[in-house]
Amino acid sequence: MGDTGLRLRIDGALAPSAEGVAALNELCDRAEDGGAGGPVVLEVSGTPKPGWTEGLTVGLVGKWERVLRRLERLPAVTVAVASGEVGGIALEALLATDHRVAEPSARLVPQAADGGVWPGMGMYRLARRGENAVTRRALLFGTAVEAAEALAIQLVDELTDDPAGAVARLAERTAQLPGADLAIRRRLMFDALTTSFEEALGAHLAACDRLLRRTADATP
CATH class of the missing domain: 1.10.12 (Lyase 2-enoyl-coa Hydratase; Chain  A, domain 2)
Structure with missing residues (x-):
């Protein structure tokens, strides 16, 4: 994609980690320092692997949740670009952005754990989108949300085969926003x-x- 601002890849196959928290904090630092020059773009894809919670601590989960909240409050437009299956920390990051672009083949996959759907703040953000059959099945049973369903209930803002063009148009549309x-x-x-x-x-x-x-x- 073209360079329209700050950009970070979030891999949903990975569990929350100190490295991931540091990378997102660094991105937020640069955005807060005025270095965006356009939307802050998160490229999100991937889903957790079996056993992803091994070694994970509540303290580390809390740090990840706090940096997502920081992302959610940035003085800059934030946009997620979703491709393929999107779950885990990739889905959580997508739900914390202002504008969400997805390829038509994208699927939102609630994060699975041994006890079912992971009860993190991604569940909170998903529930805030409103009670409907799609979110209810996702939250209770971990049912994947297809791209067209996500668009219909406004979990994503647009479906496109040209995400770079969508980000460029958003950058132009929001360029003058303080x-x-x-x-x-x-x-x-x-x-x-x-x-x-x-x-x-x-x-x-x-x-x-x-x-x-x-x-x-x-x-x-």
């Missing part, structure tokens, strides 16, 4: 699912005030 404002709007969107109108009002007024001040400063 990163800090994007992060604020994203947070307000997340909070709206669990916060009352009265509790949310102050944060929304503060965001309005920020935009009005910037607009006034830009006026000749």
Whole structure:
């Protein structure tokens, strides 16, 4: 694919690891330092191998979850490009991005463990997409989600045989978005699912005030 910003490959065949956490943290560091120059792109594919939880600790899982949350709050547009079967940490990373592009042959495969579907925060993000037959089967039984099903329930935003073109179009469409404002709007969107109108009002007024001040400063 063409270079439209920062980019990282996430291999779902791997378990969460110190190396994987460090690589994603480094990507976030560069994005926060203003080095993106376009969307932050995650190329995601692969599913866990049998026995993938061997040696895995809750502490390491917690570090992986925290870096995904950091990704989710970046002052930059984040996009996942999915190909083939996508499970494990690849699926978890996809669910933490703003925009999700998938090849038509892609399949989202809930992460399997000896006791069934892995109960990590990928389950939480998947459940937040809304209760329907597809997500219910995925969460309870580990049933794979085909690309067309994922598009229908908005787990992915577009299916294309030209993911590079899709990323390039997204980069052009979002080039003028201030990163800090994007992060604020994203947070307000997340909070709206669990916060009352009265509790949310102050944060929304503060965001309005920020935009009005910037607009006034830009006026000749």
